Amino acid sequence: MVPEECQFTKEHEWVFVEEGNVAVIGISDYAASELGDIVYIELPEVGSHVKQMDPIGTIEAVKTVADIFSPVSGEIVAVNTDAVSAPEIVNKDPYEDGWFVKIKMNDPGELDVLFDHSEYTEFLGEQEAADADEDDMEEEEE
Amino acid sequence: MTPKKTPLYEAHVAAGGKIVEFAGFLMPVTFEGIVAEHNRVRTTVGLFDVSHMGEIELSGTKAVEFADYVVTNSVAKLVAGQVCYTVACNEDGKVLDDLLVYRLSDERVLLVVNAVNTEKIHDHLIDTAPSGCTVDDRTDRIGQIAVQGPRSLELLLASGFGQSHAEKLKGLAYYNFFTFERDGEEVILSRTGYTGEQGYEIYLPAGQALGLWNELLGAGKGMKAAPIGLGARDTLRFEASYCLYGHEIDEETSPLEAGLSWLVKFKKGDFIGRKALASEKERGPARTLVGLEIEGRMIARQGFTVLYNGESVGTVTSGTFAPALGKSLAMALIQSAAAGKGEFTIDIRGKMIPAMRVGIPFYKSRSKD
Numbered sequence: 001m002v003p004e005e006c007q008f009t010k011e012h013e014w015v016f017v018e019e020g021n022v023a024v025i026g027i028s029d030y031a032a033s034e035l036g037d038i039v040y041i042e043l044p045e046v047g048s049h050v051k052q053m054d055p056i057g058t059i060e061a062v063k064t065v066a067d068i069f070s071p072v073s074g075e076i077v078a079v080n081t082d083a084v085s086a087p088e089i090v091n092k093d094p095y096e097d098g099w100f101v102k103i104k105m106n107d108p109g110e111l112d113v114l115f116d117h118s119e120y121t122e123f124l125g126e127q128e129a130a131d132a133d134e135d136d137m138e139e140e141e142e
Numbered sequence: 143m144t145p146k147k148t149p150l151y152e153a154h155v156a157a158g159g160k161i162v163e164f165a166g167f168l169m170p171v172t173f174e175g176i177v178a179e180h181n182r183v184r185t186t187v188g189l190f191d192v193s194h195m196g197e198i199e200l201s202g203t204k205a206v207e208f209a210d211y212v213v214t215n216s217v218a219k220l221v222a223g224q225v226c227y228t229v230a231c232n233e234d235g236k237v238l239d240d241l242l243v244y245r246l247s248d249e250r251v252l253l254v255v256n257a258v259n260t261e262k263i264h265d266h267l268i269d270t271a272p273s274g275c276t277v278d279d280r281t282d283r284i285g286q287i288a289v290q291g292p293r294s295l296e297l298l299l300a301s302g303f304g305q306s307h308a309e310k311l312k313g314l315a316y317y318n319f320f321t322f323e324r325d326g327e328e329v330i331l332s333r334t335g336y337t338g339e340q341g342y343e344i345y346l347p348a349g350q351a352l353g354l355w356n357e358l359l360g361a362g363k364g365m366k367a368a369p370i371g372l373g374a375r376d377t378l379r380f381e382a383s384y385c386l387y388g389h390e391i392d393e394e395t396s397p398l399e400a401g402l403s404w405l406v407k408f409k410k411g412d413f414i415g416r417k418a419l420a421s422e423k424e425r426g427p428a429r430t431l432v433g434l435e436i437e438g439r440m441i442a443r444q445g446f447t448v449l450y451n452g453e454s455v456g457t458v459t460s461g462t463f464a465p466a467l468g469k470s471l472a473m474a475l476i477q478s479a480a481a482g483k484g485e486f487t488i489d490i491r492g493k494m495i496p497a498m499r500v501g502i503p504f505y506k507s508r509s510k511d
Binding site: 040060062088 | 373440443462470
């Protein structure tokens, strides 16, 4: 998957739509590097049904834990067992080998609320700026 | 308060370190990734900036006697050139901090305390010091660099810094140190560390720290030496099952509970917390620090509940995926009555995950002492 052709959530999942309304889900390289070394991934079972922005799994990194949110509603049709058995591939290659699940979408219209790549990049920039502002304010307060 | 920077802060930023605020300091949490840094220290050698640690010097005719009263281990028994690991307790026998005590001379003692506790311990010392003992917080004037890993001695000997003291370095035993003058100022070099590997810690004037840091990195190039962040410092100490203040020990925990009874010397004179600890020893500590191996790869983190037969018996103090061992491990403080049991469960975000009692330390290096 090429990041430029993916769409993104505010929670840093990416979606790439394959033929037949199947959405491939993963996390962005920004999220993977923020989490650091990933040691465990818990993913839903094939056949389960999920709603948009439901937590569908968990990522354990050495330092922290994060939920995986489903960017779309639908049925889980594939799970990346390679990523489950060797979670470090998510750090190495979050857009290709490190994908999590494939979802047969109920409503491709849900994709409209997601960021495209340039919006996501802008969003990351804004977040960093906000974090910096917050730091400044904290310093001013003290 | 604006966070402080160590003398090496700019070097960490330039080296691509991810900076976080820790105990009032801007510190690198990781450079290349916690696991890679962890394995570097286990297999070759890494450099740590630990300048955030607090250095408090006691001096005067009463310095040794006072240090002996403040901490549980025996400072009086040390000779100049020896260092001991110890805790300082409050009157209730609970841990104020764990620290290193360096006996510099019969009238000078250096206490090395956790950054998060420097101010608290400094205040405590000021409140309790007798006349004839001066308390001086030297933290801002001292830089501290730790060189840790099986090739740490080799790295030091490859540097001009270590070469000038080669014989002393080679002969330096675990928990011993020597001092020397460098540009007219005192430097302390000890064989100590917080990684479970052979290693050394160097205390030097803040203004000399950056020069030495770069010199050591250069000398270690052939050994693939690199800077190591606080993240790997934590996973390394965890694998070696060393206590961390705020996790295994705090003002709610006694050293006897945390597996540190070897630090409490009841045979020496009076010390703060003695009475409470003596009676705790007699009735037996309420809790015991244990090691647990978690089934699967989920991580049992601090604060998670440990259960035996469905009943809560304690709490996880630290847990992570141990990089060198390839297992999800945890330390936990559990009711002493349950400490002899073998099979527990841990509540990991609502899931009951089996955890087996295992011995600590989890990891033992052949090179350390």
